[in-house]
Structures are given as C-alpha cells and as structure tokens.
Amino acid sequence: MIPIFDDLERARAGLLRRSLLDDDGTTSAAVAAIIAEVRRDGDAALRQLTARFDQVELTHLEVPPQRWAEAAAAIPADLRAALELAVQEIRTFHQRQARNSWVDFGVEGARGQLVLPLERVGIYAPGGAAPLPSSLIHAAVPAQVAGVPEIIVCSPPQRGTSEPAEVVMAAAHIVGVSRLFAVGGAQAIAAMAYGTESVPRVDKIAGPGNRFVIQAKRLVFGAVDIESLPGPTETLVIADPAANPRLAAADLLAQAEHVEASAILITTSRDLAKAVQVEIGRQLEALPEPNARAAAEAVSQRGGIVLVPDLETAMELANEYGPEHLCLLVADPWPYVGKVRNAGGIFLGEESFEVLGDYVAGPSHIMPTEGTARFASPVNVDDFRKVISLVGLNRAGLERIGPAARRIAEAEGLFAHAAAVRARFEE
Numbered sequence: 001m002i003p004i005f006d007d008l009e010r011a012r013a014g015l016l017r018r019s020l021l022d023d024d025g026t027t028s029a030a031v032a033a034i035i036a037e038v039r040r041d042g043d044a045a046l047r048q049l050t051a052r053f054d055q056v057e058l059t060h061l062e063v064p065p066q067r068w069a070e071a072a073a074a075i076p077a078d079l080r081a082a083l084e085l086a087v088q089e090i091r092t093f094h095q096r097q098a099r100n101s102w103v104d105f106g107v108e109g110a111r112g113q114l115v116l117p118l119e120r121v122g123i124y125a126p127g128g129a130a131p132l133p134s135s136l137i138h139a140a141v142p143a144q145v146a147g148v149p150e151i152i153v154c155s156p157p158q159r160g161t162s163e164p165a166e167v168v169m170a171a172a173h174i175v176g177v178s179r180l181f182a183v184g185g186a187q188a189i190a191a192m193a194y195g196t197e198s199v200p201r202v203d204k205i206a207g208p209g210n211r212f213v214i215q216a217k218r219l220v221f222g223a224v225d226i227e228s229l230p231g232p233t234e235t236l237v238i239a240d241p242a243a244n245p246r247l248a249a250a251d252l253l254a255q256a257e258h259v260e261a262s263a264i265l266i267t268t269s270r271d272l273a274k275a276v277q278v279e280i281g282r283q284l285e286a287l288p289e290p291n292a293r294a295a296a297e298a299v300s301q302r303g304g305i306v307l308v309p310d311l312e313t314a315m316e317l318a319n320e321y322g323p324e325h326l327c328l329l330v331a332d333p334w335p336y337v338g339k340v341r342n343a344g345g346i347f348l349g350e351e352s353f354e355v356l357g358d359y360v361a362g363p364s365h366i367m368p369t370e371g372t373a374r375f376a377s378p379v380n381v382d383d384f385r386k387v388i389s390l391v392g393l394n395r396a397g398l399e400r401i402g403p404a405a406r407r408i409a410e411a412e413g414l415f416a417h418a419a420a421v422r423a424r425f426e427e
Contacts, residue, residue, distance in 0.1 A: 001277065001280075001281060001299075001300060002252075002263075002265075002276075002277055002280050002299040002300060002303045002304060002305060003300070003303075003304045003305070004273050004274070004277065004304070004305045004306075004307065005304050005305065005306045005307065006307050008306070008308065008313075008317070011304065011306045011317070012317070012320070015264060015302075015303075015304040015306065016264070016306075016317060016320060016321045027211055027212060027215050028215055028219070030186075030212070031186045031212055031215040031216050031219060032219060034049060034185075034186045034187050034190060034212075034216070035186065035189075035190040035193075035194075035216060035219055035220065037049065037187075038187050038190035038191055038194065038196065039190065039194050042196035042197050043061060043196045043197045043198050043199075045187065045196075046058070046061060046183050046187055046191055046196060046198075046199070047061075049185070049187040050157065050182075050183065050184070050187070053184075053185055053187075054156055054157055054159070054184060054185075055159055056157045056158075056159055056162055056182075057162070058157060058162055058182060058183075059162065060162075060182075061181050061182060061183060061198045061199065062179060062180065062181050062182075062198055063163055063164065063169060063180045063181065063182055065173070065180075067163065067169055068169045068170065068172045068173035068180060069173050071166045071167070071169035071170040071173065072169070072170040072173040072174055074166060074170075075166060075167060075170045079167070079170075080170065080174070082359075082360070083133060083137065083170065083171055083174050084174055085360055086134065086137055086359055086360045087137055087141055087174060087175055089360050089361065089362045090137060090138060090141040090142070090360075090362055090363075090364065091141050091144070091145060092362065093361075093362030093363055094141060094142045094145040094362075094364075094380065094381050095145055097142075097145070097380050097381040097382070098145065098146070098381050099115050099381075099382065099385070100115060101113060101114045101115045101116075103390060103392075107396055108393055108394060108396045108397030108400065109392050109393035109394035109396075109397045110390065110391075110392035110393075111390060111391055111392065111393070112389075112390040113387050113388065113389050113390060114387070114388040114390060115385055115386075115387055116147075116385060116386055116387075116388060117146045117147035117148045117149070117384060117385050117386075118143075118146075118148055118203040118204055118225075118384050118385065118386060119148070119149060119150065119203055120148070120149075120150040120151075120152065120200060120201075120202045120203050121143045121148045121150070121151050121152070121202055121203060121204050121205075121206065121384055122151075122152050122153075122154065122192035122202035122204070122205045122206070122224075123135075123136055123139045123140050123143070123151060123152070123153045123154070123177070123205075123206055123207050124139075124153075124154055124155070124188060124189065124192075124205065124206070124207030124208070124209055124213060125139075125153055125154070125155040125164070125168050125171075125207060126155070126156070126184075126207070126208060126209055126210070126213075127155045127156040127157075127158065127164055127165050127168055127184060128156055128184065128185075128210065130258075131155075131158075131164070131165030131167055131168050132168075132208075133165075133167045133168050133170065133171035134171075134358060134359050134365060135207055135208055135365070135366065136153055136155070136168060136171045136172060136175065136177075136207075137171055137174075137175055138364040138365045138366050138379065139206040139207050139227075139364065139366055139379055140153070140175045140177050141175060141364075142364055142379055142380055142381050142383065142384060143206070143383075143384040144175070144176070145381050146381045146382075146383075146384035146385045147384075147385075148384050150178045150179075150200075151177045151178050152177065152178055152179040152180070152181065152192070152199070152200065152202060153168075153172055153177050153179070153180045153181065154180075154181045154183045154184065154188035154189075154191065154192060154199070155168045155180070155181075155182065155183075155184060155188075156182070156183070156184025156185065156188075157182040157183075157184070162182060163182050164180065164182055179200075181198070181199055183199065185209075185212055185213060185216075186212045186213060186215070186216035188213075189205060189209075189213060189216035189217055189220060190216060190220065192205050192224070193205065193220035193223050193224040194220070194223060194224075201224070202224060203224065203225060204224060204225040204226065204227065204383070204384065205217060205220070205224055205225070205226050205227070206226070206227040206366065206379055206383065206384075207227075207230075207366065208230040208231070208233075208366055209230075209231075210231075210232070210259065210260070211231065211232075211260070214229050214230070214231045217229060227366070227379050227383045228366070228368055228372065228376050228379070229369075229370070229372065230324075230366050230367065230368065230369050231260075231369045231370055232258065232259065232260035232261050232262070232369065233255050233258045233261045233262075233324060233325075233369065234255065234261060234262035234263070234264075234323055234324045234325065234369055234370075235251065235252065235254075235255040235261075235262070235263055235264070235323065235324065235325040235327060235354055236264045236265075236266065236318055236321060236323035236325065236326055236327070237251055237252060237263075237264070237265045237266070237327040237329055238265075238266050238267070238311065238314045238315070238318060238326070238327070238328050238329065238330060238336075239265060239266070239267045239269075239272060239276075239329040239330065240267070240268060240269070240311065240329070240330040240331060241267075241268065241269035241271070241272055242330075242331050243267070243272060243329040243330070243350070244329075244350060245272055245275035245276045245278075245279050246279050246283075247329065247350050247353070248265060248272070248276045248279070248329055249276050249279035249280045249282075249283055250279075250283060251327055251329070251353055251354060251355075252264075252265060252276070252280065252299065252303065253280060253283055253284070253287070253295050253299070254353075254354065254355050254358075255298075255325065255354065256294070256295040256298035256299050256303060257287065257291040257292075257294050257295040257298075258294065258298075259294055260298070260302075261294075261295075261298045261302070262298065262302040262303060263298055263299055263302070263303040264303060264304055264305075264306065264321070264323075265304075265305045265306070266305075266306045266308055266314040266317055266318065267305065267306075267307065267308070267314070268307070268308055268309065268310060268311060268314070270307060273305045273307060276305060277305065280299055284296055311330065311336070312339075315336060315339045315340070318340070318342075318343070319339075319340065319341045319342045320342075321342075321371065322342035322343065322368075322371040322372070322373040322374050323342075323343055323344070323373065324343075324344040324345070324367045324368060324369045324373065325343075325344060325345055325347065325354045325357070325367070326340060326343035326344075326345070326346050326347070327347045327353065327354050328346065328347065328348055328349065329349070329350055330349075333348040333349050334348065342371075342373045342374050343373050344367025344368045344369070344373050344376075344377075344378055345357055345363060345365075345367055345378060363378055364378050364379035364380065365378075366378060366379040367379075398424060402421050402424060402425065403421075405417075405421050406418045406421035406422060409421065
C-alpha cells in the first residue's frame with residue numbers, strides 16, 4: 001500500500017530525499033572491474049560478460065541492417081505506425097531547437113562561433129526488464145537533427161535469440177541509425193567509451209539505464225562525454241481536490257512499473273489521498289506480473305502521498321525534490337508553470353499526462369533524475385553539438401583590448417602571455 005504522510009518534515013527527510021551515491025561502494029567496484037575487463041580484452045570480454053550477465057552466447061556482436069528491416073516488417077502494422085508517428089513528432093519538436101553558427105564582422109574584425117555536430121554518438125537502449133525502443137528513438141532523433149553523421153546503438157541481447165528485442169531492431173530501422181550491437185549493461189558503456197575490435201569508440205553516450213549502466217557512464221566520463229545520468233524513473237504528481245483519483249493513480253503506476261522507480265503524489269485533499277490509495281490497490285490487481293510486483297514495490301518503498309496545506313507548499317516541495325516528471329493535475333495548471341524551478345518536464349492537466357511524453361509528445365523522454373533537474377536538462381539537440389569559438393580581430397581590435405590582456409597576464413604571473421601581447425606592439 002502506498003503510504004500517506006501528514007508530517008512534512010518526515011516526508012522531506014524520507015520520501016523526498018534521495019541520492020545517486022553508491023553508499024557501500026559495491027556497484028562502483030563491480031562496474032570498475034567490468035570497464036577494466038572490456039578495456040583489456042575487447043570483444044572477448046564483451047562475449048564473456050554477456051554470457052555471465054545475460055546468459056547469452058554471442059557469435060556476432062553486431063546485428064546487420066537486414067535484420068533490422070526484417071524486424072520492422074515483422075512487427076504488427078499498428079505498432080510500426082505508432083513508432084513512425086513517434087519519430088515524426090520528436091523530429092518536429094527538436095527541429096525548433098537548433099542553434100546556428102554565427103560570425104559578427106565589425107570595424108575591429110570578426111568574432112563568432114561554429115556550431116558543429118559531434119562525429120559519432122553512442123545510444124544505449126535498455127532491454128533487460130523491458131525492451132525500450134522509445135529510448136532509442138528519443139536519443140537518436142535529436143542526434144540526427146543535430147547532424148551527427150554516425151549513430152551507433154547498443155542494446156542487450158534477448159535469451160534464445162542472441163539479438164536485441166525485435167521491437168528495438170525495428171526502431172533502429174525506422175529511425176535509420178548507423179550500426180546496432182547486441183551488447184548491454186556496463187560492458188556496453190565501456191565498449192562505446194573506449195572502443196573494441198567491433199564496437200567503435202564514440203564521442204558521446206546517451207540513454208537511460210539501471211544503476212550499473214549509470215555508474216558506468218559516471219566512470220567513463222572524461223574519456224567520452226555523457227548527456228546526463230538518467231537513472232530509475234520518477235514522477236511527482238500535484239493534485240487539487242478536483243483531480244480524478246483514478247487518473248492520478250494511473251499516472252503514478254505508469255512510472256512505478258519500471259524497476260526501481262519512484263512515484264509521489266502531493267495534494268491538499270485528504271479525501272483525494274485516500275481515494276488514490278484505494279485506486280492504486282485496485283489498479284495493481286489488474287496489472288500482469290512482473291509489472292504488478294515492480295509497481296507494488298515502488299509505491300510502498302519509494303512512493304507516497306504527501307498532504308500539504310496549499311498548492312504553494314506543494315510547489316515548494318516539488319522544487320526541492322526536482323522530479324524528472326512533474327504532473328500538474330489541477331484545475332488550472334498554467335499559473336503554476338512560472339513557479340517551477342526544477343523539473344525535467346512539466347505535464348499540464350489530465351489530458352496531457354506523462355505517458356504521452358514517454359512516447360509521442362515530442363520532447364525527449366530522457367530527462368534528469370535523482371534531483372539533477374537542479375542543473376540538467378532533457379536530452380536535446382545541443383547535447384549532440386559542440387561550439388568552436390572564432391576570433392579574427394584586426395589591428396584596431398588589438399589596440400583596444402590588447403593592453404588589458406597584457407595587464408591581466410602580468411597580474412597572474414604569466415609573463416610569457418604578457419610578452420606575446422607586447423611583441424605585437426613592438427612590431
């Protein structure tokens with residue numbers, strides 16, 4: 001049963017407090033060992049680790065494009081149409097984000113920036129507890145819009161097939177990525193970060209995953225860029241007394257069925273809280289296994305309903321928590337948008353619920369978790385581009401700003417810097 005919290009301080013200290021830190025170090029140590037093994041043994045390590053963790057004996061790490069096409073033809077027509085619609089909506093949304101290169105020419109010369117796509121990006125598409133073609137789409141499409149010429153995907157092989165899930169292969173075909181590898185877990189992150197005989201080294205890795213995948217991304221950062229550390233999903237719903245308890249419960253369970261998910265409701269109404277509590281129990285009975293078990297564990301261990309005196313307090317708690325998904329199930333949600341400081345995505349009203357964002361609304365569903373919404377953003381086009389600064393000053397520009405550069409260099413004790421400036425004036 002999902003607990004109800006009357007005490008705000010208790011809720012703050014327990015339910016609304018979490019951390020990405022690996023408290024006992026076991027996850028970090030295990031992942032570090034996996035990364036070292038992949039760096040040392042390359043493809044052989046990937047095969048051994050896949051056999052150990054996935055119980056799959058791989059003969060070929062890479063899945064040929066012909067298999068993607070066959071998978072796309074084999075899935076039901078309505079599913080393929082849904083995936084195609086998702087690609088279209090996500091592409092349209094992200095095309096509005098693109099920044100351009102610019103150069104400002106003036107009497108002192110030119111200054112500007114080049115905005116260039118990364119050359120090779122790696123996408124991690126989870127496939128353990130549940131294959132997620134949507135994660136492939138939500139990472140790869142923004143990278144395509146950014147102009148990345150080579151996009152590779154790693155996704156765990158399914159037992160009995162030695163290939164990623166059929167729907168993941170279909171998504172790879174529909175999106176049009178460059179290469180697909182049947183490798184999952186921390187070993188996939190290591191392979192993309194450092195390269196093996198088969199898996200090329202990438203410039204950046206994007207995509208969600210379990211705690212081992214996220215810890216691997218943390219450890220390889222610096223050798224390769226990462227878009228964020230998107231861990232287990234979380235949703236925070238703010239509801240007023242007029243909210244529909246059935247819909248509120250459905251929205252909470254929609255995220256709770258993910259492994260290690262968090263689901264929180266904040267409301268001003270005790271009656272609504274009790275009604276949602278009852279609805280969650282009823283709806284759990286209708287879920288199949290293992291979804292029901294995962295959701296029940298999530299709402300009882302990492303979920304809760306918090307009672308607050310007013311919606312202003314609810315917004316304060318939401319900003320403290322910094323949820324991945326902030327759902328406003330209130331009669332008039334728009335006035336509260338300006339009060340949001342920390343959230344991965346905001347979902348306004350009962351007709352604009354978070355599940356739409358998971359699939360077809362447009363923004364990438366790879367959003368900051370674990371409170372990183374304080375400083376991080378959802379995956380977007382800028383994640384797959386870099387900026388190169390341009391400086392093309394003439395003599396007039398040099399004479400105006402050169403003396404200041406020399407003086408600052410002298411203050412820093414960097415006398416060769418200062419001498420480089422003086423040399424221009426001595427000439």
